[in-house]
Amino acid sequence: MTPGTKYPSFKSVWQRRQTVGCGKPVSLAISRLPKSSRSGVKHRRMSKPLAKAVTNRGSLTSDTSSAVPGSTDACTSLTLEELTFIIISRFNSLIHQVNHTQTIQSIKPAFKSLSQKERFMNFSLQRYGKRLRQFGLGLVAIAASLSHAADPYPSKTITIVNPWAAGGPSDAIIRPIAQQLSTRLGQSVIVENKAGATGTIGAAAVAKATPDGHTLFFAHVNPIAISPSLPQKLSYDPIKDFAPITLIASxxxxxxxxxxxxAKNLSEFIAYARANPGKISYGSVGLGSNTHLAGxxxxHMAKADMLHVPYKGSATIQTDILGGSxxxxxxTLSGAQGLIQDGRMRALAVSTAKRSSVLPDVPAVAELLPGFEISGWYGLMAPANTPPDVxxxxxxxxxxxLRTPEMSARLRDGGMESSPTTSEAFGEYIKAELGRWVNAIKVANIKE
Incomplete structure (x- = not known):
């Protein structure tokens, strides 16, 4: 077959056969195959002239124009170009449905769906024999591979699901990353906020998304490492239903x-809380969230009775603190830093084991209550089974x-440290985090 050759359609092949006087479907042009390729092919249900032709002829014909109308040559001849085109045409509609993870064995039933017209040469596995069946399946496999290779990533808009409310500190982190990612990939990258249930609503949506790399999850410690350890069952598994990409910041x-x-400091705050049991209310981004467990x-460690009030995001918590309710x-430090710097809020302590470089004068809770440590992190994940190359x-x-000076400085100014990792390292980090939160959950006594 020469490049650029226009191969015949089913209709043209059928018309040629009618022209040369072939009224009924006959067996495939096995008559033109070499004997070495016809081992095990039975001649039953063939006419005697055809059986004789099968025995005598040794190769596929490349030209049937000289065939005498009505002769055995005319009725049994099939050019290599016609044969190849027929196979490829029949499977062309299937190629785009073949997932790269499916086995070629799943294509076999398709041969049985051939119409009567397409089987005018008894185009079936039984009559073609083992070698031709393998040939046809091989063509499908190659074409499917070429089809995937011709569809580069990304081929459409990428959506990053942020499981927190719009306008919060998480938006301040992921939106600049999305903008730069769009520039680097040459494709639109948008951020979609799906808030609620401490981030598990957004996580569940991504877990069910098509694993093609066009729907991603702006992962957070809450829906990935904390919520799976809570009594309430989730619709997703943080390990089985997601493919880690990288840790972003912590x-x-x-x-x-x-x-x-x-109270002017943490010590005075604890004293005030002990003296006013039940009168101190603390907000969090939801039941079982890292901010709930921190409060x-x-x-628990300060032996103070405080009232928990769950919210959907940090922005509304800050608004209600300023409002007095x-x-x-x-x-998050990134969300509160501006309010702290302009004097509208007072920072009493940070939740990590050590002080933050952004607020070096603010002590860690652990300085007064040894053993206290609660930190937060963000990462990027995709649905499980997303192609490894993506x-x-x-x-x-x-x-x-994340390694650019601009982004590192942006995260640092917001109290976060840029923490890029390999996808494998991020996966191991998540497994470690799943075990770390067990004690804090027991202390919070969450039962539903």
Whole structure:
């Protein structure tokens, strides 16, 4: 077959056979196959002239124009071009449905669906024999591979699902990354906020998404490492239903109060809380969230009775603290830093084991209550079974973004440390985090 040759359609092959006087479907042009390719092919149900032709002829014909109408030659001849085109045409509609992970064995039933017209040469596995069946399946496999190779990633808009409310500190982290990722990939990258249930609504949506790399999850410690350990069952598994791409950033939460609150530091705050049991309310981004567990652990270790008030995001917690309807709360440093710097809020302590480089004058809770440590992190994940080459591409692009001076400075100013990793290292980190939160959950006594 020569490149650029126009191969015949089913219709043209059928018309040629009618022209040369072949009224009924006959066996495939096995008559033109070499004897070495016809081992085990039975001649039953063939006419005697055809059986004789099968025995005598040795190769596929390349020209049937000289065939005498009505002769055995005319009725049994099939050019190599016609044969190849027929096979490829029949499977062309199937190629785009063949997933790269499916086995070629799943294509076999398709041979049995051939119409009567397509079987005018008894185009079936039984009559073609083992060698031709393998040939046809091989063509499908090659064409399917070429089809995937011709569809580069990304081929459409990429959506990153942020499981927190719009306008919060998580948006401040992921949206600049999405903008740079769009530039690097040459494709639109949008951020979609799906808030609720401490991030598990957004996580569940991504877990069910098509694993082609066009729907990603802005992962957070809550829906990936904490919620799976809570009593309430989830619709997803953080290990089995997601493919880790990279850790993005990690950092502390900061305990804040309004600037006119009587306590000036953590020690005074604990004393005030003990003296006013049940009167201190603390907000969190949801039941079982890291900020809920931080407040619960603080109350437990300080022996202070405080009231938990769940919210959907940090922004509303800060608004209610400023408004006076909420006393305190552990919030992300990135979201509260501006309010702390302009004097509207007072930072009492950070939740990590050590002080933050962003707020070096603010002590860690562990300095007063040894053993206290609660930190938060963000990462990027995809649905399970996303192609490995897509994961590698995204890991390379996002880690490159995180290592730029601009992005590192942006995260540092928000109290977070840039933490790019390999996808494998991020997966191991998640497994370790799943075990780390067990004690904090027991202390919080979450039963539903």
């Amino acid at each position: 950092g502390p939460a900061v305990l804040v109060v309004r600037s006119d609150f009587p 619960s652990l603080l109350g 909420l006393t305190t709360g552990f919030v 994961i590698r591409r995204l890991n390379a692009e996002v880690t490159a973004i």
